[in-house]
Amino acid sequence: MNKEKVLQSVESKLKLIYKNDYKTEYMDLLSELISKWEKANWMPNDPVTQKNVYLITYGDSIYESGVPTLETLNKFLQEQVNGVITDVHLLPMFEYTSDDGFSVVDYRQIDKKLGDWNHIQSFAQDFRMMYDFVANHLSKSSSWFQGYLNDEEEYKDFFIPHDENFDYSKVIRPRTSPLFHEYKGKNGVKTAWTTFSEDQVDVNPKSFSMLKELTDVILLYANKGASSIRLDAIGFLWKVSGTSCMHLKETHEIIKLWRILLDYFKKDTQIITETNVPHKENISYLGDGTDEAHMVYQFALPPLVLHTMTTHDSSKLTRWAKTIDKVSETATYFNFLASHDGIGVRATEGILTDEERKVLVDKVVENGGRVSYKNNTDGTQSVYELNINYFDALVNQAEDQTLELKIKKMLAAHSILLSFVGVPAIYYNSLFGSTNDYKGLEESGINRRINREKFEFSFIKEALVSDERRSKVFNGLKALLQLRQAESAFSPYASQNVIDLGPAFFALERVNDQTGEKITFILNVTAKKNDVTVAIKGTNILNNEIIDGKVELEAYEFAWIKA
Incomplete structure (x- = not known):
């Protein structure tokens, strides 16, 4: 698409986003932003094929004393999985104050404990990189929010204060904390919308200045080496009175706006949306298969695979899978079984019954895991996710008694992941054959820490050789991945x-x-x-x-x- 058509498409999106509030100056300012990035050096992306395998990991999941952790992680991956893992999803790598990275202080500043942009760009020379864009919210310690509290003109509309005329009755929440919090401002108490926590303040893209900043950030990530960009919790981005404030049309149009710009500057940069919701809502982010996200997280897969391997009955998985096929020649699914979060169960609504979900809940508790809940609009609570290492989640205590059988079950579960239409993503603790990290859970009191164990470089390098469980899972998965990569039938765009x-x-x-x-x-x-x-x-x-x-x-x- 040439520049003239890009500008026309951008203007069309801005008018759809802002409707009657659209101003011609918005287009002028975004044109200036486009011109700025046209002066930058852009490296091309290769299309995604069956050879692409993502590793989901933290930038400090492997560490050495006195060495920036990004350097250590890069060294480890080059030694252990080079040619097998092609894409590395670095979970939020920016300065943060809570939620293991998802309360970002500055979208543009790398956490000094990990390294700096030079380490990131060096990493990007060895692996394709996926960066997290936590576009929905910022840390209360961010300069933007502090400017809002200080009544600085530039930031006055960057966040969303409580409004007595706004109807909040249908707002969907993934947390049990209050929707609004109060903060001490320069001229008195100020309020702000907080979908996730008191420290994670929702941004306000209804302010064009905020949308322009967010757009600049996503282009920065692509220019700084991202081959993929994950839009975290993107479904919450736009708010309208009297609605659920989820998956609103304006949110979709913003993603389409970003797709237009990424296609222009760095084609094949993958936009991957993270929306842990029922399947129909989730796949809406694929748009028409060519104009919105390149991939959506396949949130139904982890709980359905767990259900299948627990009950020894594939009926529900088979029935659901029959509804899934190739999307287009450029859009597909981001498939995973485990991640830094728990095993979400919302995607099973309409697929599993309450009784079938309870079987999984009871099993997770029996196997030492935890269960997290969400608030419903009627005042009740329901299960939101299961917090447990996937290796432990799979075990049926009465029958999976030998280590050999447990390892076979782990590899079997991943065989579904590797066969299913889409691109496979493997969580680092799954690749390493880890089990529940009770120390991390108990020290933090955070349920999700049960599957966020981090490792000293020499320890995990040796453990992948000497520890039978870790070695057999690690080498078994590597062997499967290498076989898969040679077969074009496993293309993410094959039927x-x-x-x-x-x-x-x-x-x-x-x-x-x-x-x-x-x-x-x-x-x-x-x-x-x-x-x-x-x-x-x-x-x-x-x-x-x-x-x-x-x-x-x-x-x-x-x-x-x-x-």
């Missing part, structure tokens, strides 16, 4: 056809229409040997076994059958 082989199996077919390659995935989701008759001939690329109509699989065993 998917789910095959119903009964509750004991989960199966699907991936077909790349461009290359003609086809792979059939079959997993035994039970803890005992099973066989199934299928109209398939080919070779199981996992062990080179010839398949001709019958597949026999041991407990938690799976096959990738290439025709």
Whole structure:
């Protein structure tokens, strides 16, 4: 798209965002911003293929004494997973005051404990990088919010004070804390909208000055090496009286505005939206498949895989998976099983019953995990997420008693992740075969810390060799990833056809229409040997076994059958 068309498209989006409040000066100011970034040096991105595998990690997940942690993490990944992990998702790497990075003090300032922009850009020469843009809220310690409290003209509309004429009755909350908090201002008490906590103050993009700043930040990230940008909690961005203040049209138009600019400056920079909500709302961020997000988090996958491996019944996963296919040639799903957050269950609404969700809740508690709740508009509370390491979440105490079976189950769960249409993302604690971090949980009192363990460089390097659980999970996942990367049928844009082989199996077919390659995935989701008759001939690329109509699989065993 040439500049003239870009400017026309940008103006169209601004008019849709601001409607009657639109002013021509908005377009003039954004044109100036575009001209500024046209003077910068832009490095091109490569398109996403089946070779892309994301690692979700903190910038200080691996550390050494006296060394910037970004340097240590880069060194470790180059030594251990170079060529297997292609994309590194660095969770918020900026100065922050709470929530393990998600209360950003300055969008443009790297946390000094991690390093600086030079370390980030050096990292980006070795791996494709994914940065977190916590666009919905800032730390109360940020200079912007302090300017708001001090009644500085520049920041007067940057945040959202309580309004007696605003109808808040339908606002959706992921937290049990108050929607508004009071703060001591220069000229008295000021209030501000706080979706997540007293320290995380929602920004106000209804102020064009704020939207311009946010737009400048996302272009900065792309220019500083981001191949992907994750829009954290983006669904809460725009607020309108009498609505849920979630997924509003203006929020979608802002994302589309950013897509236009990223496509112009650095095509194939992936916008990835993080909206932990029911599936239909989640996929709305894909737009028409070409004009909004490139990927959406596949939030239904983690709890549905857990449900399947817990009950040994794939029926619900199979039924849901039949509704999922390729999106377009440029949009797809960001698939994961574990992350820095817990296992969200909201995405299972309309898929699992309350009784089926309770089975997972009870199992998580039995296996040493925690449960987090959200407030409902009717004053009740309901389960929001399950806080537990995914390895521990999978274990059925009565039957998964050997380490061998637990490891097989972990790899089996990830075989679904690696076979499903989309791009796979693996959390660092899953890759390392970790279990619940009770020390982190108890020291912090924060449920999510149970799966945020961090490691000294020499310790984890040695543990991945000497610790049987860690070694077998780590090497098992690496081997699967390497096999997957060689097969074009696993392209994120290849089609998917789910095959119903009964509750004991989960199966699907991936077909790349461009290359003609086809792979059939079959997993035994039970803890005992099973066989199934299928109209398939080919070779199981996992062990080179010839398949001709019958597949026999041991407990938690799976096959990738290439025709």
